[in-house]
Amino acid sequence: MSATDASGLAPLVALTALAVLVAWGAVRLFIATFxxxxxxxxxxxxxxxxxxxxxxxxxxxxxxxxxxxxxxxxxxxxxxxxxxxxxxxxxxxxxxxxxxxxxxxxxxxxxxxxxxxxxxxxxxxxxxxxxxxxxxxxxxxxxxxxxxxxNPLDDHQPYAWPDQDDWLLPLGHNPWMRQVGVPLRQLSGIKVAGLPGYGKTMLMLAWMASLSNRVAVQFAIFDGKTSDARYGDWGEVGSRAMFVVGDNPETANQRLTDLVRLLKDRPAALVEERGTHKFWKHGPTEANPLIVVFMDECHNYSDTKGLTGKDKQVVESNQRMMQTISKEGRGLGVLGIFGTQKQTGDAIPTSVRDNLEVGVCFPVFTIDAAEAALGSGIRDDEPNDPSALVDKDTNVGVCVVTGVPGLGGRYDRVRIGDLDEDQLPAWIANTAHLRRDVIPAPAPVVVDASTPAAEKAGASIPLQKKTTRRKTA
Structure with missing residues (x-):
């Protein structure tokens, strides 16, 4: 190609490129206008x-x-x-x-x-x-x-009830209007913190309601807010639970013992039913349901401050069994949900708290309380600091969550879906016919007939029969 041809081609190339750019801009403008x-x-x-x-x-x-x-x-x-x-x-x-x-x-x-x-x-x-x-x-x-x-969190939306096929605990919507929920599969547990009156108990009742119509779910309730469980928030829904106990640590100790016995018995029950001890491989069934343990104001069962003697021994025993539930329950279908106003070490043992992967924190007064519930990273996340949400005129039902999918260890603010506080207990009570007590009977203690009378009185070590499970119809 001669120099003359090349010089004549250059303007043509430039005009073609300009035309392409103009056409592209026109197309984008047309799409945007449309x-x-x-x-x-x-x-x-x-x-x-x-x-x-x-x-x-x-x-x-x-x-x-x-x-x-x-x-x-x-x-x-x-x-x-x-x-x-x-x-x-x-x-x-x-x-x-x-x-x-x-x-x-x-x-x-x-x-x-x-x-x-x-x-x-x-x-x-x-x-x-x-x-x-x-x-x-x-x-x-x-x-x-x-x-x-x-502030999209000022917008109120109805509570998003999950489908029967979804093993999920709904929370509400975040600042980007996306629904947030807690998947139950392989979940070690949930800690719920926050000042009174901001929605802790209502959220846990909503979780119970979202699962109460499933025959493959049973509930165990520890209501630390009242001495007589019949007259508390949880008493109205007690007909759906295997049991409801009040704030007495000794009574709670008996029921925690039952739950630990269920945990120890469950691997054999799972193998007998499905050939594997892994609960979530096949999921909850009527024979081996998911056990959801609600402990509202759990500090009443685990705080040893000011206790001595037998009282302290009972509470320390409670701590050990709460720890067993939080550490062993994940793979065996026993889910602990521990609620208290302040998730510090004196209210809930750190061996329990630090093993619960999902944190939900309603407004609290101090960043220390927020850190106990959500982890140390919340100190560096000023927009999501729960201590900045202490305003009952606007923030009742608003919480900060961590440990849910998609956050990657970070935090998110959530507005809990609106619930009818008066109809919720009735909804749960209508599913009372699905209640079944699946806690295995305790192993009987027998003494060898050849044992001398003095040893029968307590000097010998009792022989334990193999644990038996209560058969269900």
């Missing part, structure tokens, strides 16, 4: 918000420290020999309108990564007219920012 026309008025507000953020980004980023000067362009000379202005590199973003605000995906550049974006989150919230901006690393080189407009 979506805008079809959108609802509320959606159009969110779309305009997202477009406004994208349009102003290149001016905003350098002013809040989210842009960097390209060091390679410093000191560069232009064609006239003058020092040219260095190039400022701005991270590329994509904006997406959402019902709760705007979602932004940002491509990181050298010296502008996750840490720098987190530091600028407050400035971004002000610039974007958002209540808060939360930052999450999606993968290497990609950060997601969620700008929340207003």
């Amino acid at each position: 979506r805008y026309i079809l959108a609802t008025p509320f959606q159009r507000i969110r779309m305009r918000h997202a477009w406004r953020i994208a349009r102003r980004w290149r001016r905003l980023a350098p002013n809040i420290g989210l842009a960097r000067v390209d060091e390679n362009t410093k000191g560069r000379k232009d064609l006239q020999g003058k020092t040219a202005k260095p190039v400022t590199v701005v991270p590329k973003i994509k904006t997406f309108p959402e019902p709760w605000g705007v979602r932004v995906q940002l491509r990181t550049i050298p010296k502008v990564g996750l840490e720098e974006v987190e530091k600028a989150a407050g400035w971004l919230a002000d610039a974007w007219n958002c209540e808060t901006v939360e930052v999450k690393r999606l993968k290497a080189g990609l950060v997601e920012l969620r700008g929340i407009v207003g």
Whole structure:
């Protein structure tokens, strides 16, 4: 090809490239306009918000420290020999309108990564007219920012009852209007903390209601809020439970002994039914149901402060059995849910608390109380700090959760779904016909007939027969 032909071809290539760019821009504009026309008025507000953020980004980023000067362009000379202005590199973003605000995906550049974006989150919230901006690393080189407009947790939604096939405990919706729940499969347990009157017991009652219509679930209830379990919050639903006990540590000790005996007996029962001791391989059945143990205000059964003698021995025994349930229950279908106002070591043994993988914390007064329920990472997560939620006018039914799928060890705020407090006990009571006591009978203690009378009186070691299980119809 001659030089003349090459020079004539260059404008044609440039015009073709320009035409392609114009066509591409026209297509994108057409698609955006089409979506805008079809959108609802509320959606159009969110779309305009997202477009406004994208349009102003290149001016905003350098002013809040989210842009960097390209060091390679410093000191560069232009064609006239003058020092040219260095190039400022701005991270590329994509904006997406959402019902709760705007979602932004940002491509990181050298010296502008996750840490720098987190530091600028407050400035971004002000610039974007958002209540808060939360930052999450999606993968290497990609950060997601969620700008929340207003407070979606102020919105009330009905409680999301699970399907029969879902082994899930529903919670409610998070700030991005997504439903959050706790999967039960292989779950070691749940700790629930928070000040009185913010929703701890109501949430646990909702969990009981969500499972009460399943024949493959049975309940054991320890109501530490009242001395006579018949007259407490849990007394109204006691007809569906294998038992309900009040705040007496000795009575609780007897029932905890029953549950531990069930745990020790269950591997043999599982092997007999299904050929394996692994409970969740085949899941709950009528013969071997999931046992959900609710311990409301559990500190009344495990706090040894001020106790001596026999009373202290009983409570220490309770601690050991609560520990057995939390450590061995996961693989054998016994789930412990421990609720107390403050999940500190004096209220619940740390050997129990630290083995419960899901934490739910309603508002508390101090960050120490929040850390006991949610772990030390909550100290570095100011937006999700439960001690900032102490306001009964707005935050009854709002909690902070950790340990649920999708969080990766982080935290999320959740508004519990709305429940009819008056109808809930009646709903559970209507399923009382599904109640069955599956706790095995205790092994009888027998004494060898050849044992002298003095030894029969207690000097010898009793012979234990093999544990037998109560057969069900």
